Amino acid sequence: METTALLVLDLCGTFAFALNGALTALRATRLDIVGVVTLGMITALGGGTIRDVFLDSLPPATFLDGRYLAVAAAGGLIAFVAGSHLERINRTINVLDAAGLSLFAVTGALKAVDLGFGPAQAVIVGVLTAVGGGTLRDVLIRRVPSVLTSGLYAIPALVGATAVVVVELLDARGPIATIGAATLCFLIRMVGVHFDVHAPAPPGSPPPEEA
Amino acid sequence: METTALLVLDLCGTFAFALNGALTALRATRLDIVGVVTLGMITALGGGTIRDVFLDSLPPATFLDGRYLAVAAAGGLIAFVAGSHLERINRTINVLDAAGLSLFAVTGALKAVDLGFGPAQAVIVGVLTAVGGGTLRDVLIRRVPSVLTSGLYAIPALVGATAVVVVELLDARGPIATIGAATLCFLIRMVGVHFDVHAPAPPGSPPPEEA
Amino acid sequence: METTALLVLDLCGTFAFALNGALTALRATRLDIVGVVTLGMITALGGGTIRDVFLDSLPPATFLDGRYLAVAAAGGLIAFVAGSHLERINRTINVLDAAGLSLFAVTGALKAVDLGFGPAQAVIVGVLTAVGGGTLRDVLIRRVPSVLTSGLYAIPALVGATAVVVVELLDARGPIATIGAATLCFLIRMVGVHFDVHAPAPPGSPPPEEA
Numbered sequence: 153m154e155t156t157a158l159l160v161l162d163l164c165g166t167f168a169f170a171l172n173g174a175l176t177a178l179r180a181t182r183l184d185i186v187g188v189v190t191l192g193m194i195t196a197l198g199g200g201t202i203r204d205v206f207l208d209s210l211p212p213a214t215f216l217d218g219r220y221l222a223v224a225a226a227g228g229l230i231a232f233v234a235g236s237h238l239e240r241i242n243r244t245i246n247v248l249d250a251a252g253l254s255l256f257a258v259t260g261a262l263k264a265v266d267l268g269f270g271p272a273q274a275v276i277v278g279v280l281t282a283v284g285g286g287t288l289r290d291v292l293i294r295r296v297p298s299v300l301t302s303g304l305y306a307i308p309a310l311v312g313a314t315a316v317v318v319v320e321l322l323d324a325r326g327p328i329a330t331i332g333a334a335t336l337c338f339l340i341r342m343v344g345v346h347f348d349v350h351a352p353a354p355p356g357s358p359p360p361e362e363a
Numbered sequence: 364m365e366t367t368a369l370l371v372l373d374l375c376g377t378f379a380f381a382l383n384g385a386l387t388a389l390r391a392t393r394l395d396i397v398g399v400v401t402l403g404m405i406t407a408l409g410g411g412t413i414r415d416v417f418l419d420s421l422p423p424a425t426f427l428d429g430r431y432l433a434v435a436a437a438g439g440l441i442a443f444v445a446g447s448h449l450e451r452i453n454r455t456i457n458v459l460d461a462a463g464l465s466l467f468a469v470t471g472a473l474k475a476v477d478l479g480f481g482p483a484q485a486v487i488v489g490v491l492t493a494v495g496g497g498t499l500r501d502v503l504i505r506r507v508p509s510v511l512t513s514g515l516y517a518i519p520a521l522v523g524a525t526a527v528v529v530v531e532l533l534d535a536r537g538p539i540a541t542i543g544a545a546t547l548c549f550l551i552r553m554v555g556v557h558f559d560v561h562a563p564a565p566p567g568s569p570p571p572e573e574a
Numbered sequence: 575m576e577t578t579a580l581l582v583l584d585l586c587g588t589f590a591f592a593l594n595g596a597l598t599a600l601r602a603t604r605l606d607i608v609g610v611v612t613l614g615m616i617t618a619l620g621g622g623t624i625r626d627v628f629l630d631s632l633p634p635a636t637f638l639d640g641r642y643l644a645v646a647a648a649g650g651l652i653a654f655v656a657g658s659h660l661e662r663i664n665r666t667i668n669v670l671d672a673a674g675l676s677l678f679a680v681t682g683a684l685k686a687v688d689l690g691f692g693p694a695q696a697v698i699v700g701v702l703t704a705v706g707g708g709t710l711r712d713v714l715i716r717r718v719p720s721v722l723t724s725g726l727y728a729i730p731a732l733v734g735a736t737a738v739v740v741v742e743l744l745d746a747r748g749p750i751a752t753i754g755a756a757t758l759c760f761l762i763r764m765v766g767v768h769f770d771v772h773a774p775a776p777p778g779s780p781p782p783e784e785a
Binding site for chain 1: 600603604605606607608609610612613623627632633634637638640643654655657658713714715716
């Protein structure tokens, strides 16, 4: 029961990442159908692939599971076909993307814990799972990954992954704790989007502008 | 006998990829000898390395086999030494590159099948083997990978890999089927080059121009 | 005893790479704290991660060992906090970076030898360990990796890795030979920095300028 709910949530996150990733790529550069679908799939599945390289859990789980491949490809295809109409529901897509970020951070960290990795490793892998796909996409469309420059994207993932690992260390794991950690990440991310909060810039650097 | 023929073809494809990859890199940016040879080798061997990560078949086969390393390095070195003279045989190099694309798509998909992966996974891995090296090169020389933007490059690889996997599902594998699938990929690629065919762009986007 | 000395040297190299990597990233583009620390860590740990993918030695050793993670994160954080003051000790950082290059080339090649890989593979892996992290950083901040374009960076690593592999083939391994190979790499690198030596450019290309 719990596993099914987690799977459904994870597939929703995958779909949101694929849709949002493909739309971001479409806005940034000229692409054909191969590019849009590929970049949607890379955004959705890239983080999990990086996670599985670091956890020595190859072949990557999302590559083996046809449902993830299908959901990610569908997100990319929908962005290709209906891209210009989807701009209007940008806010909805942002919410879905934050949900994906939260789920990936928490499930990525839990996978590391389950495989016997230490707390620092689990937190790092949770963050990599959450931000890795978008980073690969940005590199491919020749942008400095937005996660490195501004906004509040890696930090909520870091908080969510740390929360779920702390719960694990306290031996208090359970669905409520997992959902709590993901919700914490989600709320920080949405506050960041709503109030346009940025991570600290180096001392003496000029204030951030819009890219 | 068949294996030897396949090896020779695969080494020819590797050489063509290294030569073409290094020449493409040379045209795009200023490089020294390290850059030209490295980018030739990455173009030739990068797809197979990505393939072997996804198939959990590390260390990468082309890294272990000194013949692939030598042939790829030779292609890069020849491009370094004779780059300006090779522009005149650009058409020949394009043909060799299309042959490499076809071979890599087909042999990549077959390797996945042989290791027990499903049909969708085999097709994906075939395409990654064929286009992965050029994509890595383009990222390193700071181009949006051409496979994502225009031309007909991933699609012939997709058709070739799908063909060889379908043949496998029909239990009709054999040298003729393998060569047939590779030839199909090769012909689609050459038709694309000759008539300047592009993959579909998103609805409403301006017509493609020369990059 | 020898192992402890090597560990201390390796951690010093990791710290120097993280500091230098983060400072280079800071000079090249606008980043926030996540970006500076991440790019420092990627510069310091990326080469070892690539090495361990090629050697099928996952999970990556530097990811498992908390000391490497802590030292790399510290280097990135110091660059974030004190970046503008560190410009004055640029020469010291260059020396530390050359030391890191030498250590990584030699220890990377030795790890491959110890795992039973051939000489060509060991040399390639030594060079990848030494230059891989900086290459990943440059790709993320959207620069053509400097190792591909100018200066003398991969070549000293190649000489150092080759030297240690030759010593191994002659069955003369020992601390003196290892330190000798690393020193050779270090000296070539420092001569290159001091006299502004560049690797050969393709025939007919214009002389290198400052980027």
